[in-house]
Amino acid sequence: MTQQDRDRLVALKKAKKGLITQRQAAEEIGQSERHVRRLLKRLKGKGDAALLHGLRGRESNRKLDAKIRQGALEILSRKIYAGFGPTLAAEYLADRHGIRAGRETVRTWMIAGKLWRAQKQSIEKIHQWRPRRSRVGELVQWDTSEHAWLEERGPQLYLISMIDDASSRLHARFVLHDSTAENMRLLWSYLERHGRPVSYYTDKASLFQTTPKIARDCKEVPRDERQPLPPTQIGRALAELGIVWIAAHSPQAKGRIERSFQTAQDRLVKGLRVAGAQTLEQANAYLEAKFLPWWNEKLTVVPASADDAHRPLAPDHSLPASLSYVETRQVGNGYTIQFDHKIYQIARQDIRVGRRGAPVRIEVRLDGSLAMRFRSHYLVVTECAVRPKAVAAKNKLRTPAAAPRPKSQWMKNFHLTHSDKTALSAIPTSSGIRGAKLIR
Numbered sequence: 215m216t217q218q219d220r221d222r223l224v225a226l227k228k229a230k231k232g233l234i235t236q237r238q239a240a241e242e243i244g245q246s247e248r249h250v251r252r253l254l255k256r257l258k259g260k261g262d263a264a265l266l267h268g269l270r271g272r273e274s275n276r277k278l279d280a281k282i283r284q285g286a287l288e289i290l291s292r293k294i295y296a297g298f299g300p301t302l303a304a305e306y307l308a309d310r311h312g313i314r315a316g317r318e319t320v321r322t323w324m325i326a327g328k329l330w331r332a333q334k335q336s337i338e339k340i341h342q343w344r345p346r347r348s349r350v351g352e353l354v355q356w357d358t359s360e361h362a363w364l365e366e367r368g369p370q371l372y373l374i375s376m377i378d379d380a381s382s383r384l385h386a387r388f389v390l391h392d393s394t395a396e397n398m399r400l401l402w403s404y405l406e407r408h409g410r411p412v413s414y415y416t417d418k419a420s421l422f423q424t425t426p427k428i429a430r431d432c433k434e435v436p437r438d439e440r441q442p443l444p445p446t447q448i449g450r451a452l453a454e455l456g457i458v459w460i461a462a463h464s465p466q467a468k469g470r471i472e473r474s475f476q477t478a479q480d481r482l483v484k485g486l487r488v489a490g491a492q493t494l495e496q497a498n499a500y501l502e503a504k505f506l507p508w509w510n511e512k513l514t515v516v517p518a519s520a521d522d523a524h525r526p527l528a529p530d531h532s533l534p535a536s537l538s539y540v541e542t543r544q545v546g547n548g549y550t551i552q553f554d555h556k557i558y559q560i561a562r563q564d565i566r567v568g569r570r571g572a573p574v575r576i577e578v579r580l581d582g583s584l585a586m587r588f589r590s591h592y593l594v595v596t597e598c599a600v601r602p603k604a605v606a607a608k609n610k611l612r613t614p615a616a617a618p619r620p621k622s623q624w625m626k627n628f629h630l631t632h633s634d635k636t637a638l639s640a641i642p643t644s645s646g647i648r649g650a651k652l653i654r
Contacts, residue, residue: 217456217528219265224525226253226265233521238348242412242523278315286313286320287327300324344467346380346515351411351523353379353460354404355471358392361479368492373478374400377471379415380517384474384509388497394421394447395580398537401448402580405455405533409524413458415468421448423461447539454536456525477513481505535585539578545569551576551586551595558586561594 222243229239229250240250253265289295289311290303298306300321307313307320315323324330347353356376363371374397375386385404389396416422424443445453452459462468482505489504491497527533543551549560549569553576560569569588577585586593 217530220528221456221525222265223262226250226257228521230254230257234349234519238519242352278319282313282315283323286311286315286323287329289313290324290329291327300330346518348380348518349521349523350378350380350383350517351408351525353413353415354411355379355415355468357417357468357471357475358397359475359478360392361475361483363388363483363497364486364491365483367487367490368497369494371494371497372396373475373482375471375474375478376400376404376414377474378411379470380515380519382470382474382514384506384513386478386501386506388494388501390494392421394539397421397448398451399580401451402533402537405527409522409526410455410457410531412523412525413460414452415460415462417465417468418461418463420446422446422459423449450540451536455527455531474509478505534579534581535577535587537580538585541576541578542573543576545572545574547571550598553584555600557598557600558595559598561596564588564591564593 225234225239225242228234229236234242236247236250236254240247243250245253286307289307290298295303295306301317303324304315304317304320307315321330325332354376357374359373359375360370361373363373369390371388371390372392373386373388374392375384377384385400385407387400387403389400424446426443449459465472482501485505486497486500489496489500491500541553543553545551545560547570549565551558551560551574572588574593575587577587579585586595
């Protein structure tokens with residue numbers, strides 16, 4: 215049973231006890247209310263195993279053979295079928311070639327084979343008020359505010375905040391840089407204090423979403439032509455912890471946290487001024503001791519449901535491992551790993567068959583330590599001394615340098631006129647100036 219199945223089981227048991235409604239359980243696990251009722255009936259008879267589908271791990275009996283798919287793509291790649299849509303292509307495949315496949319199946323084949331591009335759908339821009347979530351922990355908004363928090367008394371600070379959508383409960387901290395590491399530290403403190411929320415709601419900053427690379431002469435790349443981009447470090451960490459990330463398309467969409475920044479830029483700045491805060495430590499001390507308790511007492515609301523949607527950290531969740539900078543390297547032939555211009559040797563007790571050339575997960579922790587993991591096992595490594603670069607041996611016996619050749623004199627007196635040559639020939643040779651250039 216995966217962690218996602220365990221989270222669904224927790225929601226179903228809450229619905230079974232009446233802590234939440236079946237509709238809320240359906241929204242949390244991403245299923246319909248009818249399927250939730252079906253799972254609750256199975257839960258009585260089969261227990262926790264009711265969540266596991268009977269066909270898990272098996273191929274569908276209706277799946278078409280790969281040879282049929284390849285043959286259909288070869289047929290549709292012909293010049294005669296250029297420009298065919300999925301509906302027309304499915305009809306021709308059935309009528310002329312005896313390949314019977316559904317329209318959506320053919321559409322999937324053509325998109326994978328780059329024979330069809332889905333049309334971009336336009337959505338009418340409207341403004342619609344979104345009601346609050348009913349439970350604490352269903353949705354948490356996350357953003358950073360750059361402001362002169364200390365005015366001119368101290369360094370430039372950034373306020374990273376997390377506000378609950380259902381109750382407006384605030385969790386924040388001042389930092390010197392709006393970096394991935396500082397955001398992960400705040401996420402760590404939130405998870406230890408409250409648990410794992412269902413989803414986080416942020417903007418499309420580069421901390422949360424990988425920015426696609428677009429050529430200078432191309433203003434915008436169509437969405438269908440973009441290749442799937444790898445997640446950012448925070449996006450990967452949220453996925454490992456089972457937390458959904460939702461991107462806001464405009465600042466107005468996450469208006470709750472934007473309005474909290476407006477309040478903080480007024481009251482918090484003045485409070486820091488009165489407290490005489492001049493450093494990062496003093497600003498965070500005032501934030502934790504004064505401002506956050508005042509906010510959570512005066513400006514929070516009672517959620518519609520008393521149930522808490524936060525989930526505890528499971529035993530297989532490791533905050534030091536997930537909330538770290540992660541990269542992948544391959545094990546060399548000598549059971550060494552190269553990372554950050556350094557070479558690490560795997561200990562003898564961790565050398566196994568099949569690990570040569572295998573990918574290794576490298577974790578740079580927030581405390582600066584380094585950990586290397588092969589699947590679920592952490593390796594013991596030691597840093598090796600970098601070998602000096604080989605220098606070609608220089609030939610000690612050098613031939614003596616040849617004497618410089620004398621400069622050619624063949625153009626001497628080339629520019630003399632006839633009269634100059636006559637005058638020059640009249641000068642005796644013994645004078646030593648024969649061939650010198652005369653000045654008129």
